[in-house]
Amino acid sequence: FGEPPELDRFDEMGLPSRPQLEEAAALSVISESGVRVPFGNLFEGQKTIVCFIRHFWCPLCQDYMFSISRNVSPEVLASAGIKLVIISNGSYEMIKSYRRIFRTPFALYTDPTHKVYNSLGMTLQTLEKGPKASYIRHGMVSGIGMVVKNAVKVGMPVWKPGGDIAQLGGEFILGPGLSCSWAHRMRYTRSHVSILQVIEEAGVD
Incomplete structure (x- = not known):
């Protein structure tokens, strides 16, 4: 019977084309302070790992964020000339407190319109869990509790939008310039x- 139509068009590992990168780079993401920044500015000057997470209330992505905090050294990345940034799709007003959960030094931005997600091919929306990944440490009940x-x-600020619960993310190694x-x-x-595989792909031992 084959895959559903949306999966037929979905490319899990394909590199974005030059037009896709140009489109994404021109779109804005929002910083912790509410300033709109062209997405391309984040990787214009150096190789940058960009992790697109789901919504701010996702326990699965909180497990992923904890895995970044445990396993990624900002100093090691800096010595390799690599930056790491995280993109979510909720309100920018949640960024400051969200970063405090993980004590992360890495910058976090939001794309509440999903335009950057979509331009880079992250077009799937689903609540299907799929196979359990190695970074997952909580089940449904314990995850909600966490x-x-x-x-x-x-x-x-629980009254602010946390993001689209069905929007999926991904990981990209971008830059310098319009390259992936x-x-x-x-x-x-x-x-x-x-995240250990991602930083290895970026050339960090």
Whole structure:
């Protein structure tokens, strides 16, 4: 019977084309302070790992964020001339408290319109879990409990939009300039590629 129509057109690992990169680079993402920044500015000057997560309330992506905090050294990346940034799709007003959960030094931006996601081929929307990835540490009930506990601990503004619960993300190695050396787009809600594999693909030992 084959794949559903949307999966027929979906390319999990394909590199974005030059026109796709040009389109994405011209679109805006929003910083923690509410400033709109051209997406292309994030990787214009150096090789940059860009991790697109799902919504701010996603326990699966919180597990992924914790895996980044545990496994990625900002100093090691800096010595390799590589930057890492994270993109979500909720309100920028949630960024500050969200970063505090993981004590992450990495910059986080939002794309609430999903335009950058879509321009880079992250067009799938689903709530299907798929196979369990290595970074997953919580089941449904314990994951929801973790999210609530974290929100209370850091005082997340729960009245602000957390993002589209069906939007999937991915990981890209972009720059310098309009170049992409590696790409992965999620098929399921827990199918991020291990951050250790991503930084290895970026050339970090």
